[in-house]
Amino acid sequence: MLVIRRDICGYCGCCVSVCPQGALELIDAYLSVEGECSSCGICARACPLGALEVADEA
Amino acid sequence: MKPEYDLLVIGGGPGGALAARTAAEKGLSVGLVEKRPAIGVPVRCAEGVGRDLLEEFMDPDPAWISAEIDRAVLVAPDGFRMALEPSMAGSEVGYVLDRKRFDRELVMQAAAAGAEIQVKTRAVAPIMENGTVAGARIEQNGQIQDVRAKVVIAADGVESKFARWCGVDTAVPLGDIETCVQYLMTGIEIDDAATVFHLGNEIAPEGYVWIFPKGPKTANVGIGISGRKSRDGSRPIDYLNRFVKSHFPEGRVVEWIMGGVSVCPPLEKTVADGMVIVGDAARVSDPLTGGGIYNAMYTGRLAAQVAADAIAKGDVSANAMMPYDTTWRASKLGKSLDRNYRIKEYFIHLPDAKLNRLVHSISRLDLTKFSTLEIIKELIRHDPTLLLELRAIRDLL
Numbered sequence: 001m002l003v004i005r006r007d008i009c010g011y012c013g014c015c016v017s018v019c020p021q022g023a024l025e026l027i028d029a030y031l032s033v034e035g036e037c038s039s040c041g042i043c044a045r046a047c048p049l050g051a052l053e054v055a056d057e058a
Numbered sequence: 059m060k061p062e063y064d065l066l067v068i069g070g071g072p073g074g075a076l077a078a079r080t081a082a083e084k085g086l087s088v089g090l091v092e093k094r095p096a097i098g099v100p101v102r103c104a105e106g107v108g109r110d111l112l113e114e115f116m117d118p119d120p121a122w123i124s125a126e127i128d129r130a131v132l133v134a135p136d137g138f139r140m141a142l143e144p145s146m147a148g149s150e151v152g153y154v155l156d157r158k159r160f161d162r163e164l165v166m167q168a169a170a171a172g173a174e175i176q177v178k179t180r181a182v183a184p185i186m187e188n189g190t191v192a193g194a195r196i197e198q199n200g201q202i203q204d205v206r207a208k209v210v211i212a213a214d215g216v217e218s219k220f221a222r223w224c225g226v227d228t229a230v231p232l233g234d235i236e237t238c239v240q241y242l243m244t245g246i247e248i249d250d251a252a253t254v255f256h257l258g259n260e261i262a263p264e265g266y267v268w269i270f271p272k273g274p275k276t277a278n279v280g281i282g283i284s285g286r287k288s289r290d291g292s293r294p295i296d297y298l299n300r301f302v303k304s305h306f307p308e309g310r311v312v313e314w315i316m317g318g319v320s321v322c323p324p325l326e327k328t329v330a331d332g333m334v335i336v337g338d339a340a341r342v343s344d345p346l347t348g349g350g351i352y353n354a355m356y357t358g359r360l361a362a363q364v365a366a367d368a369i370a371k372g373d374v375s376a377n378a379m380m381p382y383d384t385t386w387r388a389s390k391l392g393k394s395l396d397r398n399y400r401i402k403e404y405f406i407h408l409p410d411a412k413l414n415r416l417v418h419s420i421s422r423l424d425l426t427k428f429s430t431l432e433i434i435k436e437l438i439r440h441d442p443t444l445l446l447e448l449r450a451i452r453d454l455l
């Protein structure tokens with residue numbers, strides 16, 4: 001599951017551009033997961049600040 | 059908003075603004091939607107633009123220019139600095155803009171030309187009819203409305219979701235996104251007429267650090283690195299903090315700016331039935347420099363010209379609007395995108411020792427004109443042993 005750290009996110013949209021599923025959507029200052037996320041972690045790599053993390057489903 | 063326009067523009071950046079202004083000047087009814095509550099804010103840009111390029115569109119105005127630039131300084135990984143002086147800086151001289159004001163000025167020009175502007179208004183889905191884009195579903199302040207248009211211009215920037223919703227794959231490969239952080243710093247000792255670029259795998263892997271003056275003792279100090287080099291502990295923010303600590307310990311940060319710049323090849327096709335894709339959304343930012351302001355303005359204007367023709371002829375199919383795609387690809391801009399992508403692919407694989415050698419070699423050149431192309435040509439002439447190194451890109455020249 002993708003965890004968004006809103007205290008870190010700077011709502012820049014960088015992650016949105018790399019998501020292969022088109023699952024992320026930026027609504028002004030609010031990033032949300034709106035589609036099917038495959039937990040691939042690509043967005044988490046691209047984030048300049050480290051606001052995204054794929055957490056274990058356990 | 060009205061229920062229908064000739065042209066609906068998604069996004070109020072330079073690409074969308076130029077499209078809206080151009081179309082309105084041609085007498086089309088134009089609606090522009092921008093999801094943020096303010097045009098140009100927050101900034102996602104280092105704000106540098108070439109003088110010649112900007113002046114293709116408008117006369118420079120101190121109201122939205124932060125600094126004038128007349129030389130560039132390249133800093134090698136070993137700290138060696140080489141200046142590209144005004145005499146040889148040629149077309150690379152330019153401005154550092156104040157994009158909060160610049161973007162707003164462009165949108166106000168579109169409004170003055172007759173375009174309707176709606177901010178805090180987001181396109182949430184396309185209206186599709188028989189495979190043709192026929193408008194967009196718009197959300198404004200909690201209200202949903204369907205807005206129809208003969209042509210939709212997707213100018214929604216690096217996120218590029220609108221075209222994706224219409225079935226165009228706009229996803230940027232992780233290795234082709236430059237992930238960036240920039241501080242607007244004040245109280246720092248800088249050369250306020252020079253842009254400075256620091257290279258090196260320790261400083262900015264597969265990217266660079268930039269210092270773009272914004273006025274006396276003030277500058278955009280930023281970094282972009284490839285997405286594939288970014289991970290916990292070595293993200294852009296970590297590299298930038300390290301750089302700032304060693305270069306500007308006395309500085310004060312008054313603004314954080316982050317963002318992504320695509321440095322991939324452009325979309326394979328930038329038109330669809332009823333839709334034209336412009337600017338960052340079309341992935342036309344420069345793969346070598348990351349610059350995309352001019353590219354967005356150029357494609358935005360062209361898109362509106364072609365769309366206006368298509369609308370006048372009553373055929374807005376992808377085929378009818380194909381001249382947009384072929385024209386920008388054949389333009390100086392299109393050709394440089396292609397070349398610079400390949401040059402970038404070569405440069406990002408250079409170890410620091412080779413980068414050092416290159417910068418030292420460039421500094422010994424007698425350049426009369428400064429451009430990427432000239433530098434590489436001169437390098438090969440000057441240092442034939444580099445020929446082998448540069449073989450990969452020589453064919454591109």
Ligand SMILES: Cc1cc2nc3c(=O)[nH]c(=O)nc-3n(C[C@H](O)[C@H](O)[C@H](O)COP(=O)(O)OP(=O)(O)OC[C@H]3O[C@@H](n4cnc5c(N)ncnc54)[C@H](O)[C@@H]3O)c2cc1C
Pocket residue numbers: 068069070071072073074091092093094098102103104105106107179180181182213214215216217219220238239240280315316317318319336337338339343348349350351352354
């Ligand atoms: C850190 C950084 C530094 C840069 N430095 C430079 C530089 O020095 N020089 C240079 O030339 N370029 C630079 N660039 C690139 C430059 O900022 C972009 O190329 C340029 O802004 C592209 O213009 P655009 O109109 O295509 O998109 P944008 O300016 O991004 O505008 C797109 C707009 O669309 C809006 N939008 C998105 N989705 C929707 C929706 N669904 N509905 C409504 N609105 C929507 C967005 O909110 C945004 O305002 C830099 C980029 C970054 C991130």
Ligand code: SF4
Pocket residue numbers: 008009010011012013014015016026031046047048049050051052316
């Ligand atoms: S890349 Fe990071 S900072 Fe930018 S919008 Fe995504 S999560 Fe937020």
Ligand code: SF4
Pocket residue numbers: 002018019020021022023024033036037038039040041042043044054
């Ligand atoms: S984890 Fe992968 S699929 Fe999920 S939002 Fe991030 S990039 Fe998209």
